[in-house]
Amino acid sequence: MKAFTYERANSVAAAARAAAEKPGAKFIAGGTNLLDLMKLEVETPTHLVDVNRLPLAAIEDTADGGLRIGALVRNSDLAADPRVRQNYAVLSRALLAGASGQLRNKATTAGNLLQRTRCYYFYDTTKPCNKRDPGSGCSAITGFNRIHAIVGASDDCIATHPSDMAVAMQALDANVETAMPDGSVHTIPLTQFYRLPGATPQLETALTQGQIITAVTLPPAPKGTQLYRKVRDRASYAFALVSVAAIVETAGGKIRAARLAFGGLAPKPWRVAEAEHTLEGSTPSEAAFAKAGDAAVAGGRGYGHNDFKLPLVKRTLNAVLTAATRAA
Amino acid sequence: MDGSEWRRLHPTRRQVLESAAALAILGYTRASFSAEVDPAAIALSPADPSVAALPVRLTVNGTEHSLTLDTRTTLLDLLREHLGLTGSKKGCDHGQCGACTVLIDGRRINACLSLAAMHDGDNVTTIEGLADGERLHPLQAAFVQRDGYQCGYCTPGQICSAAGMLREYKAGWPSAVTEELSAQVELSDAEIRERMSGNICRCSAYPNIVAAVRDAAGETL
Numbered sequence: 001m002k003a004f005t006y007e008r009a010n011s012v013a014a015a016a017r018a019a020a021e022k023p024g025a026k027f028i029a030g031g032t033n034l035l036d037l038m039k040l041e042v043e044t045p046t047h048l049v050d051v052n053r054l055p056l057a058a059i060e061d062t063a064d065g066g067l068r069i070g071a072l073v074r075n076s077d078l079a080a081d082p083r084v085r086q087n088y089a090v091l092s093r094a095l096l097a098g099a100s101g102q103l104r105n106k107a108t109t110a111g112n113l114l115q116r117t118r119c120y121y122f123y124d125t126t127k128p129c130n131k132r133d134p135g136s137g138c139s140a141i142t143g144f145n146r147i148h149a150i151v152g153a154s155d156d157c158i159a160t161h162p163s164d165m166a167v168a169m170q171a172l173d174a175n176v177e178t179a180m181p182d183g184s185v186h187t188i189p190l191t192q193f194y195r196l197p198g199a200t201p202q203l204e205t206a207l208t209q210g211q212i213i214t215a216v217t218l219p220p221a222p223k224g225t226q227l228y229r230k231v232r233d234r235a236s237y238a239f240a241l242v243s244v245a246a247i248v249e250t251a252g253g254k255i256r257a258a259r260l261a262f263g264g265l266a267p268k269p270w271r272v273a274e275a276e277h278t279l280e281g282s283t284p285s286e287a288a289f290a291k292a293g294d295a296a297v298a299g300g301r302g303y304g305h306n307d308f309k310l311p312l313v314k315r316t317l318n319a320v321l322t323a324a325t326r327a328a
Numbered sequence: 329m330d331g332s333e334w335r336r337l338h339p340t341r342r343q344v345l346e347s348a349a350a351l352a353i354l355g356y357t358r359a360s361f362s363a364e365v366d367p368a369a370i371a372l373s374p375a376d377p378s379v380a381a382l383p384v385r386l387t388v389n390g391t392e393h394s395l396t397l398d399t400r401t402t403l404l405d406l407l408r409e410h411l412g413l414t415g416s417k418k419g420c421d422h423g424q425c426g427a428c429t430v431l432i433d434g435r436r437i438n439a440c441l442s443l444a445a446m447h448d449g450d451n452v453t454t455i456e457g458l459a460d461g462e463r464l465h466p467l468q469a470a471f472v473q474r475d476g477y478q479c480g481y482c483t484p485g486q487i488c489s490a491a492g493m494l495r496e497y498k499a500g501w502p503s504a505v506t507e508e509l510s511a512q513v514e515l516s517d518a519e520i521r522e523r524m525s526g527n528i529c530r531c532s533a534y535p536n537i538v539a540a541v542r543d544a545a546g547e548t549l
Contacts, residue, residue, distance in 0.1 A: 001400045003379045003380060003398075003399070003400065004380065004399055004400070005380045005399065006380060006382060006399040006443075006445055008445075008448075028443070028446070031441060031442055031443060031446065032423055032438070032441045035402070035441050035442070035443065036422050036423060036441060039421065039422065048399070048443075050443075050445065050446055052446055076496070076501065079501070079502070080496075080499070080500070080501040080502065082510070085502065085509040085510050086509075086510060089509055092502070092509055093504075093509070096502060096503055096504040096506075097504050099526075100423075100426065100525055100526025100527075101436060101489065101492070101493055101496065101523055101524075101525075101526050102423070102426060102429055102436050102437050102438045102489065102492075102526045103423055103438065103441075103526065105435045105436060105437050105492070106437045106438070106441065106442065235522075235525075236504065236521075236522050236525035237525040237526060
């Protein structure tokens with residue numbers, strides 16, 4: 001691990017300023033991904049701003065009937081919160097499907113959003129990687145790319161975003177609340193939070209240096225059945241090959257509204273309005289579900305080892321929508 | 329040389345493994361560490377003066393410690409290298425195996441993926457702190473009774489993880505295999521396996537680990 005200096009922030013504003021003043025600075029909260037990457041020298045911050053003492057660990061009801069989740073709420077506490085279990089089951093399910101009990105006890109809401117890809121070549125400092133070392137090339141496109149993206153990728157990067165939590169939050173229309181070094185507050189819809197790789201895969205989010213996530217807010221719980229289905233190589237403690245978060249409202253034997261977000265497919269939690277629109281007003285059927293699946297991965301392609309994801313995501317979506325509309 | 333003398337001089341593989349496993353249960357691998365090395369005499373400050381150091385105070389198994397550490401020191405390295413508490417194991421050092429699991433105010437975490445500096449003021453319990461004097465913690469006794477190990481390397485992490493897991497279960501936390509998110513579920517074998525999936529056993533002693541946790545759950549809940 002490269003040497004670094006360390007400070008504990010006493011206020012959100014002080015943390016943001018400290019990180020803004022030092023170009024090599026990073027925030028550390030749970031540290032479960034950052035320290036992993038620092039040990040491999042994939043991440044080499046020169047200064048760490050420990051934000052663990054900031055008062056951002058509360059889950060609060062909002063005036064509009066939604067929920068405000070502090071940036072430092074641990075994944076396990078969020079998954080177990082009675083309001084989340086009752087009203088945002090898809091989020092609880094997604095969190096419980098990720099990592100291990102130990103990691104969930106440490107990992108935070110903001111840190112989960114900002115975790116890096118698990119692309120093998122991003123982790124291997126002996127290999128070219130445009131995300132880790134811009135301009136060096138992408139080893140995955142012609143390499144072993146079983147876990148890689150089939151939509152949203154570019155000629156420079158085909159890495160996926162590994163979070164389960166963020167997939168559920170994407171389906172729940174979450175907003176990311178941030179504070180700037182000058183004290184101003186900026187709220188970013190989660191749909192606009194992540195950047196696609198394009199020619200700059202090293203830039204992953206809309207955040208600027210020193211901008212700190214303070215909370216994630218959820219609108220009032222949507223109507224309908226909430227499901228999260230994760231397909232992976234092991235029954236537990238593995239990243240998603242494909243995952244689907246679905247919130248489906250039915251009435252009179254038809255789908256009234258559907259929200260779908262996908263994990264394991266793209267450089268960010270993937271949500272396609274067209275896939276949701278095709279379902280609205282339709283009678284549940286395999287054909288209707290297949291049409292939504294086609295729309296979700298429109299324009300997608302495999303890179304060899306991950307070709308299986310195209311049929312797998314459609315089958316997973318079919319299974320989820322069948323379960324969600326069973327009572328319709 | 330009679331038979332008993334032969335056996336004394338030539339212990340079977342089984343006897344050696346049993347002794348090693350008993351030490352793993354207790355977290356003893358270097359029982360006399362504190363006698364042979366004064367922790368205060370270890371180079372607590374980095375040798376290279378350009379490397380950043382900072383003071384850390386924390387309580388480990390009821391004893392307060394005050395140290396000055398290289399900022400890069402993980403909680404696991406603090407325990408093993410600076411306090412001589414080698415019960416917590418370094419398996420993968422990347423949060424994948426669970427051998428380093430310790431409890432912070434009763435919550436289980438991977439000690440390898442946490443900086444010591446982040447635990448200033450914290451209350452840490454390691455495998456060395458679970459027993460009540462000579463009386464084993466119910467989980468330790470259950471692992472002995474059920475033979476919940478072979479080589480024993482993952483055992484301290486398994487036991488600390490199980491202690492944290494039972495506390496989570498008691499608090500009503502659901503898991504990925506819980507059917508009704510809002511209901512208190514029975515601690516079935518499927519629940520134990522899912523909740524313990526962060527602890528890997530290369531010897532694959534899983535059936536006996538599950539049995540030990542199931543037995544101890546009745547005593548510790």
